Amino acid sequence: MTQAAPAGKADREIPGTLAQYSPEDGCFDEWVTADAEPRPHYARLIHELDRLGPEELHRREETGRRIIHEQGITYNVYGDPKGMERPWRLDPIPLLIGSEEWRGIEGALRQRATLINAILADCYGAQDLIRSGWLPPALVFGQADFLRAAHSARPPGDTHLHFYAADLARSPDGRWWVVSDRTQIPTGAGYALANRLVTSRILPEAFRDCQVQRLAGFFREVQASLAALGSRRTDNPRVVLLTPGPYNETYFEQAYLARYLGYAMVEGQDLTVRDDRVFLKTLSGLEPVDVILRRVDDDFCDPLELRNDSMLGVPGLMEAVRAGSVTVANALGSGLLQSAAFMSFLPGLCRHLLGEDLRMPSVASWWCGQKSAETYVLEHLEDLFIKPAFRPHRRGPEPSQPASAADYEVLRRRISFQPHLWVAQERVRLSTAPAWTGKGISPRPVGLRVYVIATPSGYRVMPGGLSRLVPEPGGRFISMQRGGASKDTWVLSDAPVDEVSLLHRAGAAVELRRVGNNLPSRMADNFFWLGRYSERADATARLLRSTLLRFNPESTGSALPLITPLLDTLEMQGQLPLAAEHPERRLNPESLEAELLGAIFNPRQAGSLRAIADQLERLGMLVRDRTSNDLWRVVSQLNDKLTLPADSPPLLAGDAIGLLSQTLLHLASFHGLARENMTRAQGWRFLDLGQRIERAAYLGTFLDAALHSPEADNPSVLEAVLEVADSAITYRSRYNLLPEMAAVYDLVLLDDTNPRSLLFQLLQMEKHFARLPRERDGALPSPAHRILIRILSEARLMDPRDLHRAAAGAWHATTTGETLRRIRADLPRLSDALSASYFAHSAISRAGSG
């Protein structure tokens, strides 16, 4: 790259926003020329920023931050305990690219994608390029990214590269260069879309005035192109997005894209292969999959033929690809061309394969597998950026550059021993763009990632992209992992732009539907457990609150029998350690209080409320792309609430009671949102089933414990029963007297108008079972349903009046007591049977539907 003339810092008076803006010498600045004149295509934006002024801009940035928070736009950082769910950082000022300049970038990238695809097709096919000496064998065979299993598996249309992205940088002379090629899984298009959403809302006036090209048209092409890849003759090919799961750094983006494009988001275990076809496991059986948009690295996609340590893939996928029944985008093996070692070969290959010159240069690269390059690199080691030529098998931290003379010596020897493993690149000086620093606008180095999609009529470029800033003024590395911010990218149009949206297409009438796409079994499983854990949290908080309210350090001895049923229940549910092992602990008020507080706040105690909240948050994350953002926020806030700051003073029982009440309110809003905001589809049904089973189970456990208490007819114990079952008000409105045993047990066991009663839970479950997918088809009830039918009829035949007649202390031996115990034992069996028939797919025969 050549140096531009040093930028003359203008001493002239510059109005408004530009006054404080002074780019570094020798850099290209996107906003102003070397003479500190604003570039023409920025005129409207600068005018608008001047009009707003710094205070308003600050306010708009705050608004942007709020939208990001509300939309839940996040980025996961590896190796950082707080790294999960880091909010996405967006600079409010977009990067602008004029239409003329864009046409150049667009043409160059279409050419480059075409070229890379042709090279991939050769490497995974005839290998003429290697045979005739255009590519050295080491460059292809030396890479772990060359997947031998994918050789000769020809994808439809010989398209290996469906999605492609290029990282661009602008040199001081104003030319764009390709810094890296992304051919494995080009990430970030979803973030670019999210950036657009936020920036167009915080700068609506500028967005309108600047004639910005819209992104929606590009994504519509993505939909059409992926749908066209299906091999099955169907109007409605099924495209799924294969994700590595919620712990991946770009999980948010994957969920966002899947939602925007209307694809089911699946993990490897949701898919299975039967007779060379890929199927999605759903509640109603196996459904064929035509196209897989993968966000899993290709070598992880099939544990049978590729990396056998992969937990993310689908065994048999490679063979299904070979059979041509499913298309994977990008094709398995596409990561090969991501290596910077290919860059120095592209100009020659472009002339050889396409008969034209490469339109946009790559940053100067030397692959040491060639003798001349190796010699050059070893001579200029200090001036170059050295990196491994090929992707390492395991993801590690980004390589640090050598610092001392000894480091260089080590590097020199490693290069000489296996030169083909190393590549050197020229150190890139990035251009700068205006960035909001919180107070004013300053230049920061910027890089641009641009996205390309293969369509049936050739490659198309997304008019926009993901601009990323280097956090520190003189920095060189762009890395979201290191906390860089991003920018929206506005590609300007010569003419007013048309509105396009993915949500409604002109012309075609929408077919009305009452059911969504079939729910994957794994999701149903997650919803079921989300229901169970949310109810478990509710029950635990209620039990703990009732216990603490009755807990009196002064008279532990005398009060103990009254709270024993509560303590026993907490013990059985795992919140308290077993009393049988340490009977003295219950008698000592201090240790009991400490244990009760531990049952609330200790994250390491398996059954504690805090540990349950952790589980809830984990499950909430797993179903996040299928629930409202509000639901997710409630779940994640619950955990924050129960997390005590490390330096907080020891809590008193009184404080804990307040916190438990808040927790219960929080859970009520969770259940309210679930009830009011989720359609009555399968997801909701399993959530509610989980909740009902859990509520019935803890009620059964608690009532059984209460009946075993020698004080079971004590009004205080009965009061606790009503409180834990949240039925005290109802009782008072009906009976207007001190709690009486038969009446209390009738209300909490058998009153089918009381939404907290045992019978009510069972009746709700029965309603759900009647509408479960495969329950309707079979002639006989399923194993789970049979258990429910038995429990239900036993419950209906209960008569709590026998408690009234029983001798004191023998309540648990009555028919009511016995029945209750049987129901308690049957509920876990019901849960297991439900899992076995709906989540495990163990019973599927190879002739399964599809």
Add this chain to the structure above:
Amino acid sequence: MRYQILHRTRYLYAAPVRESFNEVRLKPVTNADQTVESFLLKVLPACPLRHYEDFYANWIHHFEIPEVHSTLLIEANTRVSTHSRSLALDATPASMERLAECARMERCFDYLLPTRYVDLDPATWRLALDITAGQTDIWQSAVALMRWVYGNVSYTPQSTTVHTRMSEVLSLRQGVCQDLAHVLIGLCRSIKIPALYVSGYLATERASATHAWIEVFLPGVGWQPLDPTHNGTADDTYVKIAVGRDYADVTPVRGHYKGTQDRRMEVEVSIQPLDPA
């Protein structure tokens, strides 16, 4: 020679497993040295079999068993005739200078790299240089390396596992045929002689007829076998099944299933000479 070969593998799972996906490399290749007259693969539970040729031109059968099962039987019956024509051990067909050609050939480069079980480190390189000091011919260098392996790494059954790396074998100085082959491959590759791994049967070993040896590439001649376990080349008692960069590429049976880790594998291999056809 003509042989009838039975290769039976049986997996017994402690608890029923399901969704089993498998690929097997059991059908010997047909080439100038051997002809497969018949091949029959039987799998129980019965399921459709598909096959394709992999990157190394090996024959691969692929099958899946989605339903629950507690045993898996894979039985290959092969009838093959062999006609050996290997190079004399004292031949000098290609001088060491011609090694540079190999690195440029697309079908050789793969066999010059470190792989899963074969390490190429400076220590191995020094060792190989010492062993081949004074040699001017590629074949003679490879033969010298084979003699060194035969003399210095003892054949000891059960001393290693199928996942033992070549570097460990070098420090243990003992192993089975698979390990000896890996060591010889590593030594050859570290001085840039292309070397590949061969899995097959050896008719003289009635007890455990499965065997492993290597082939090295000689410009102008082609791939030539060397067996470090028996200190010689391969004659017509050797039946070649598959080739690859190392054992990982030629695993006879490879599978993936859902269910218990607790399983037992029984392998039975027999090779019988037949009358000439």
